[in-house]
Amino acid sequence: MKYKCSNYITASDIINEDAGQEDKKRLILSTRSGKNIVIKEAAYQDLVHSRLENFDESTMAYFIASSMVVPENEKEFQFVIQENEANNINTLGMVIHTSANCQLGCSYCGQQHSKKNIPQDVKQRIFTYITNKLKTGKFKFVFVTWHGGEPLMSLSDLRLMSKEIIKICQEFNVAYLSKMITNGLSLKPSIFNELFHELKIIDFQITIDGPKEFHDNRRFTKEGQLGTFDIILKNILGICASPTYPVYERPIGIRINIDKTNGSYIPGFIDLLAENKLHDKIQINFRPVENYVNNKFKDSNGFSKEEYAQVEIDLLLHTLKAGFSVDSVLPERKYDACMAVLKDHIALDIFGNVFPCYNFAYTKHLLEQENKIGNLLFDEETFNNDVPLRKWYSTLETEREECFRCNMLPVCGGYCPLKWMEGEIACPSYRYNISERLVLNYLFNKTDIKELLNQH
Template identity: 25%
Template sequence: MENAFKASMYNYITYDNNENLLLYNSYSGIIAKSARDKDTILNLLQNPNNAESKEQNGIFLKLLEFGYIVPEFEDEVAKVDLSHMDKVMGNNLSLGILPTEDCNFRCTYCYESFKEGKMSEDTQQGIISFVQKNISKYGNLAVEWFGGEPLEAVDVIFNLSKAFIDICHKWHKIYSAGVISNGYNLRFNIFKELLKCRVNFFQVTLDGLKESHDKQKALKGGGPTFDVVIDNLRKIRDLSRSCTFIVSVRTNVSAGMYDKMPEYMKFVKEEFGNDERFRFFLRPVGDWGGEAVKHMSGQLIDKNSFDSVYDKVMETGEKVNFNTYHHFLRPGGSMCGAALRNNYLIGTDGRVMKCTMHLDHEMNTIGQITPDGKMTLDNARLAKWVARFSNIRQACKKCFFRPACNASSCPAKGVLSDEDYSCPYEKNSLDNTLKLISQSDAYVNDLDK
């Protein structure tokens, strides 16, 4: 035979709730489904060099195009090694910035200590000067506003955003931004101002219906928050569809929320189901550190047993937009930003860090930004975060999910503790993740067409 082929080692095969075949390839990031040609597809993946099968309706060519079939002598591991290095050493500058490390909430599972307040003007000027002096070295600039609760210091966001937009305009660089917020201060007027600041991605946490949300996410001084957050999201929803943005709603699920998940899914479907700008994803409440979570005895859910929650969600038949999950399945999509060379987290005092979850750990601090814009880095500490691709264990190298996470879903486990690698949420619940994504046609290719 002139050309020989094999099934990719990065394929994953499952079925949706209607017994449609679902295919996923972590190197291409492509998801596809089939109802009619399931047997033909499975035979081709098992025997890709069957000449008779290749001639059937162009299915073979589709499988080849989407990366489910590859040339027989292609070194797929070497190909992923290269893409991994490219991802780690990418030329874009990504800054996570903490306008304040304080918060107006006291969530029951929060790991933060709230030791630092609002970012000083000197630190703000240091960041602006750093970007001014160094932007020419990079491709583009992406900023994520984090906290604490970043909207408690929204004036810092406005000030730095104006400077970043002006600098990027001068140097012909693309500027993009997102904010991770509890949603309480995301009032309509603030939202519109953030859009002007090129913030077009918003992650807001909604922990189920009012009872569970108010229990897990109370105000700093006590008191409910659900009604205010929902009112803010409704006003955002009612903006003209010509206004483009993404609101990714994260739900942290505790054991006490399990039975109410169908009701919650019905609620979000009715409120936001007709607006493709609103997307949802779920996470189990875990022990992420700190003191607060110690009072959640019996409410934590192990991520390896989270499939029971997904099963409960899908019982309803409500087709909620879960397309946020697609990002995590793309090549490099389950890598933590801390594993990337040019990704820095900047604290209110100018500390340069890597991990958003261990702000007080000594090894998380890799440098400092001075008021004159100089970033001094401890390269030995930095290397522990970003040089991991040179020493990946064999189990990860051979794993079908490796192109998505590159053994870097949580580099903090290797840097700050004695743990080695941690598999990402989506790998642990991949069958259900694919089922949720397949509810929408946005990211699923139909192999029967």
């Protein structure tokens, strides 16, 4: 069989410029398989120009196994999309809101909160929906993300619903997994223990936007009271100090939203987390502040894609040097762009409205009506699951040439269909700093990388 170099590889710059010409090396990542290697420059040039006859049998076997080379007649885009669709058929995914309310009035939030919790009829229809889906025998997993507003604003509903969904999953012998996106203000250690150990919520995303003075000026209560930083950090420290905290599973993830107003102060916050010895207990991930529906916070405060990519590399380096594990230095193979493209994944607000994306809840988004699937209070036969966001993969091939031809597609899937539809460039940061990420990964994980040093 004849082979060619895959379209889905990316490389660092030369990592040893001072070496002689024959000893110069690069780092290569296959975005299809996640495999990464060190390779001499001459061998790299042979690979990317498909001069594969220059490689020995064992090296070719590695290239084939890692999808760095593929059959000459393979249509890689179609192959990747087929893999994506095949890997998401066994999971029923739901984003569920228990409350439309939130204590905070964050400067970049686009939601319009109200003091309302999920009513009984919507809860019951959720249970019926899950039961009917599991009756089909199609699903092996149910994955619930508890979202809001702030999900802990209606803890009693969350308790009841978690227990009932767990019971339904047990009845059908289906695995139940769940996570929570929370501001952390009400996440006391006792509540965390209940949620984790009894209600099977195994992943908690908590946003802290840097040191106290910056977090408190961005993520403040609606009444204008500051001081949320101290409360949230105290909660996290108390949770992590508990003898029942699952050390090394790191269920607490701290998300840091970054823009020009706080970016240069994040290293100090990382140092504070290190001083509190949270290295093996939490995960850290960085995200750029984005425009959220009608809130154009990013327009005056946000970084460009290229600017943020450089800021992020500096922060990743600082975080790794401080001894923390980060979400992922190298992007991993991703079998969907997001929940919006998966027909068995839905987002529900407290009113029973069904969307393909959780960003529509309480926002009056301009694209909401054309992407609304239906409402759980009506029969599922009335649902329209053929909304524009669900057609993303066909859109990639026919309308998004920049994605169709991009070597990062297997690790991002197009990243955010909604942002593209809003007219923004929706590429992830790693498109702009993948070379530096490869070097960081090499420096901190050398033993995991295969070195092909015998070529030429």
